[in-house]
Amino acid sequence: MTSSAHGTALQIRRLELPTPFPVGPVNAYLIRESSQAVLIDCGPGTEEARHELTRLLAQEGLTPQDLSAVILTHGHVDHVGQASWLQNLGVPVLAPKHVDTWLDGKFAAYRGEFFSRLYQVQGVPVGEVDRSVGDLQALNRLMRPAEVDVTLEYGKPCPVLPQFEVVHVPGHAQHALALWNPVTGEFFAGDQLLPHISSNALIEPELDAKRGQEAKRTKSLLQYRKNLASLQELDISTVYPGHGAVFEEAHQLIQTRLAEQEQRLDHFLTRVREVGSVSAYRLAVDYFPRHKEQTSLIMSETLGYLDWLKVLGEVEEQRESGANVEVVSWIKRG
Ligand SMILES: [Zn+2]
Structure with missing residues (x-):
């Protein structure tokens, strides 16, 4: 794939890396322009991914040391795991603000405390809380510390690829960028827009509390929908997603995703009306019986729809004191 905005030819290669x-x-993407070779995302921190990345770069006549920069779209472990290795080889790491909180392990305990409390408050049984927080900590052990050398600013040109604008795409992750070329419409989407699966709007703690237990949670699904609506205003041609094949029909896909969400909203509304009062966890396991073990995914999804129903005036939260923490029931209104 080549494009020729700004006169020089840009070569884009999709590098598919294995994850566990x-x-x-x-996907990582290699973008070559004259003497420059920039990598977008770099796969998980496994031997297999490192080996495959090295092999695919070699096919392009490059060693990892030849890279001019690595840009991280967001901080999730499947996208940033080789940043530390590349940085040690002298490759600068570029990312939006707060992606560093995923790279240094400093916030791992904070996130653990946050989710432990959130899940208890939202009715997850204690054994499940411990197991799912343990799963999160296990993911963190795949991280090797790296630093962000250059913090990328939303709404500005990307310093190493100035024909691309850094676009804030909160939803799947809070601190997440897309790179958009307004001339050609090329769009590196990270995980905000995926062709084959709907992207999860994951709940995260706000980062301004002293301890994770005290952190407020984000309303990620509402942010995600707002962001998708704003992407409909951008002139997007080719989308380079974080997983799956490169595709063209961005605006149609966004329509489909928004409509799927509206259908799911209807389902949750019907459920709440039937039962009158229910915990988020109960709703989550009813709706996603086959994904019961994936607590973080099903709780983010379910709370996202409850947030939305609350904005619509259909539900409200009722807090009661439980054994250790207060417990929330979601009650239908009217
Ligand atoms: Zn991903």
Whole structure:
């Protein structure tokens, strides 16, 4: 794939890297322009991914040391795991603000405390809380510390690829960028827009509390929908997603995703009306019986729809004191 905005030819290669996660392989992209070779995302921190990345770069006549920069779209472990290795080889790491909180392990305990409390408050049984927080900590052990050398600013040109604008795409992750070329419409989407699966709007703690237990949670699904609507305003041609094949029909896909969400909203509304009062966890396991073990995914999804129903005036939260923490029931209104 080549494009020729700004006169010089840009070569884009998709490098598919293996992950040990249910999502399957992840994409890194190699962008070459005259003497420059920039990598977008770099796969998980496994031997297999490192080996494959090295092999695919060699096919392009490059060693990892030849890279001019690596840009991280967001901080999730399947996208940033080789940043530390590349940085040690002298490759600068570029990312939006707060992606560093995923790279140094400093916030791992904070996130653990946050999710432990959130899940208890939202009715997850204690054994499940411990197991799912343990799963999160296990993911963190795949991280090797790296630093962000250059913090990328939303709404500005990307310093190493100035024909691309850095676009803030909160939803799947809070601190997440897309790179958009307004001339050609090329769009590096990270995980905000995926062709074959709907992207999860994952709940995260706000980062301004002293301890994770005290952190407020994000309303990620609402942010995600707002962001998708704003992407409909951009002139997007080719989408380079974080997983799956490169595709063209961005605006149609966004329509489809928004409509799927509206259908799911209807389902949750019907459920709440039937039962009158229910915990988020109960709703989550009813709706996703086959994904019961994936607490973080099903709780983010379910709370996202409850947030939305609350904005619509259909539900409200009722807090009661439980054994250790207060417990929330979601009650239908009217
Ligand atoms: Zn991903």
